[in-house]
Amino acid sequence: HSCTFTSQNLNHFMRSQKVMTDQSQTDLGLFKPPSTVRGMTELDRSAFNQTVSVPAIRLPTNILNKAVKSLKKVALQRPGLKRVVEEHSEDGNADCGNIEHRLLLLDPNSITSSDSFGSDEAEALKAYSVPQEIQSYELKLTYENFKSEEILRAVLPEGQGVTSGFSRVGHIAHMNLREHQLPYRKLIGQVIIDKNPGITCVVNKTNTIDSTYRNFQMEVLAGESNMVAKVRENGVLYEFDFSRVYWNPRLSTEHERIVSLLHRGDTVVDVFAGVGPFAIPAARRGCAVLANDLNPESFRWLQHNAKLNKVDQKITTSNLDGRDFIRGPVRERLPALMKGSQKIHVVMNLPALALEFLDAFKGLLDPEPDQSLSNLPQVHCYGFSKENDPQRDVVERAEASLKTNLQGQCSVHLVRNVAPNKEMMCVSFTLPRGVLYKTHTQDRDTSEEPCPKKQKCEDSTN
Numbered sequence: 238h239s240c241t242f243t244s245q246n247l248n249h250f251m252r253s254q255k256v257m258t259d260q261s262q263t264d265l266g267l268f269k270p271p272s273t274v275r276g277m278t279e280l281d282r283s284a285f286n287q288t289v290s291v292p293a294i295r296l297p298t299n300i301l302n303k304a305v306k307s308l309k310k311v312a313l314q315r316p317g318l319k320r321v322v323e324e325h326s327e328d329g330n331a332d333c334g335n336i337e338h339r340l341l342l343l344d345p346n347s348i349t350s351s352d353s354f355g356s357d358e359a360e361a362l363k364a365y366s367v368p369q370e371i372q373s374y375e376l377k378l379t380y381e382n383f384k385s386e387e388i389l390r391a392v393l394p395e396g397q398g399v400t401s402g403f404s405r406v407g408h409i410a411h412m413n414l415r416e417h418q419l420p421y422r423k424l425i426g427q428v429i430i431d432k433n434p435g436i437t438c439v440v441n442k443t444n445t446i447d448s449t450y451r452n453f454q455m456e457v458l459a460g461e462s463n464m465v466a467k468v469r470e471n472g473v474l475y476e477f478d479f480s481r482v483y484w485n486p487r488l489s490t491e492h493e494r495i496v497s498l499l500h501r502g503d504t505v506v507d508v509f510a511g512v513g514p515f516a517i518p519a520a521r522r523g524c525a526v527l528a529n530d531l532n533p534e535s536f537r538w539l540q541h542n543a544k545l546n547k548v549d550q551k552i553t554t555s556n557l558d559g560r561d562f563i564r565g566p567v568r569e570r571l572p573a574l575m576k577g578s579q580k581i582h583v584v585m586n587l588p589a590l591a592l593e594f595l596d597a598f599k600g601l602l603d604p605e606p607d608q609s610l611s612n613l614p615q616v617h618c619y620g621f622s623k624e625n626d627p628q629r630d631v632v633e634r635a636e637a638s639l640k641t642n643l644q645g646q647c648s649v650h651l652v653r654n655v656a657p658n659k660e661m662m663c664v665s666f667t668l669p670r671g672v673l674y675k676t677h678t679q680d681r682d683t684s685e686e687p688c689p690k691k692q693k694c695e696d697s698t699n
C-alpha cells in the first residue's frame with residue numbers, strides 16, 4: 238500500500254496522559270511507614286505516626302540562611318517537611334525561648350558523623366565559626382508526610398505490585414485495580430483522595446469496555462458519588478455523567494489533530510460523537526456539524542455541551558445507529574454539500590467497529606450519478622489492530638467494507654498504543670466516487686459473481 242504513515246512519540250504521550258503517583262526513592266527506609274500497617278484494610282491514619290532519628294547541626298540564627306545554602310547538598314530534602322527546626326528543650330518540647338539557634342536537619346544518607354561533611358561544607362562551617370558537630374533529632378512523621386505510593390506499598394501484600402496509577406476525569410480518579418488489590422480498594426480510594434487535591438471521588442472499573450456504549454461500569458471506592466464530571470480539553474469545557482457515557486482523557490491529542498484540519502465553513506459529520514470532543518471544537522471553529530450517537534445519555538450530554546459552549550446553532554444532533562445516521566440525515570444533506578466547495582469531513586471514532594460501518598457509504602447516492610457533485614467527503618475512520626502491520630491491516634479492512642481500492646488515496650495515523658500489541662489507528666481518505674455510486678462501480682470483490690475459474694476466484698480473496 239502506498240499510504241502515508243504518521244506516528245508520534247508514544248512514550249511521551251502516554252506518560253503525559255496518565256497520572257501516576259510519585260515513584261521517587263524512599264532512601265534508607267527513613268520514610269517507610271511502620272511495618273504494623275501491613276494488611277490494613279480500613280484506613281487508620283494514626284497508625285502511620287512514628288519517630289525517626291535524623292542527624293542535625295546547630296546553626297546560629299544570624300547566619301542561618303547563608304549556612305543553609307552552603308549545606309544544601311547534605312540537608313534533608315523532602316517535600317512537606319520543614320528542615321530548619323527549633324531546638325528541643327530538656328522536656329522534649331520545642332524550645333521556643335531559643336531564638337539564637339536553629340537546627341538544620343541533614344540527610345542521613347550523606348551525613349552519618351561529624352566527619353561526613355565534604356571539604357566545601359567543612360570550609361563554609363569554619364568560615365561561619367560553626368562547630369562541625371552532629372546531633373540526633375527525633376523527627377515525628379505522620380500520615381501526612383508519606384506519599385501515596387509509600388503508604389500503599391506499606392499496606393498492600395509485599396511483592397505483588399502496588400500500581401496506584403489512575404486516569405483523572407475532572408474530580409474523578411478512575412482506577413483499574415487488580416484482583417489482589419480489591420480487598421484494599423476502599424483504603425486505596427481514600428489515600429488517592431487524601432493525596433491528590435481536587436480529586437473528591439475514586440472509582441474502579443468493574444467491567445471491560447466492550448459494552449455497546451463504550452462506558453464502564455464502576456464502583457465508587459471513596460468520596461462523593463457524584464459522577465457528573467466537568468472537564469476541560471484543549472480549552473473547551475465538557476460536562477457529562479462519567480458512569481453513563483464514553484470519555485477518554487488520552488484522546489485529547491487526537492481530537493486536536495483532527496480539529497486542526499478544519500476550516501471555517503467546512504462541514505463535519507461525526508458518526509460516533511460521544512459527548513462532543515470532535516463536534517464541539519469543530520463548531521467553535523466555525524464548521525457546520527452533524528453529530529450523532531446511539532447512546533441516549535451521550536446524545537443528551539452532547540446537546541448539553543453544545544449549549545454550554547454556545548454552539549448549539551452550529552450543531553445538528555441525532556440519536557441513531559451509525560448506519561441509519563449515514564443513510565438518513567447524512568445522505569439527505571450530502572448532495573447539496575458536495576455541490577459546494579467547502580470541505581466535508583466524516584469522523585468515525587468507534588475503533589472496535591467503525592471500519593465495518595464504512596459499508597454504509599456503498600451506493601449511498603444511488604441511483605443517479607450526478608457529475609456536479611464533485612466535492613467528495615474526507616473520511617477519518619478509526620480502528621484497533623493487533624496485527625504485525627497495523628497500518629496495512631486497517632487499510633485492508635476499510636477496503637473490504639467499501640469494496641474498493643484505497644491505494645494511493647489514504648493516509649494512516651498511529652493514534653496510540655492501547656495495550657501490548659494493540660494499536661489504535663486512524664485511516665483518512667477521500668471517499669471514492671465509485672463507492673457512493675455503487676451501481677456504476679466495478680466491484681473489487683468478485684465473490685458474489687459467477688466464478689469462471691475456481692482457482693482464480695479463490696486467489697482473488699486471499
Ligand SMILES: C[S@@+](CC[C@H](N)C(=O)[O-])C[C@H]1O[C@@H](n2cnc3c(N)ncnc32)[C@H](O)[C@@H]1O
Nearest residue numbers: 449450483509510511530531532558559586587
Ligand atoms: C469510542 S466512543 C467515541 C466518542 C467520541 N467521538 C470521542 O472521541 O471521545 C464511541 C461512541 O460511539 C457510540 N456508539 C456505539 N455504537 C454505536 C452505533 N452503532 N451507532 C452510533 N453510535 C454508537 C458510543 O455510545 C460512544 O459514545
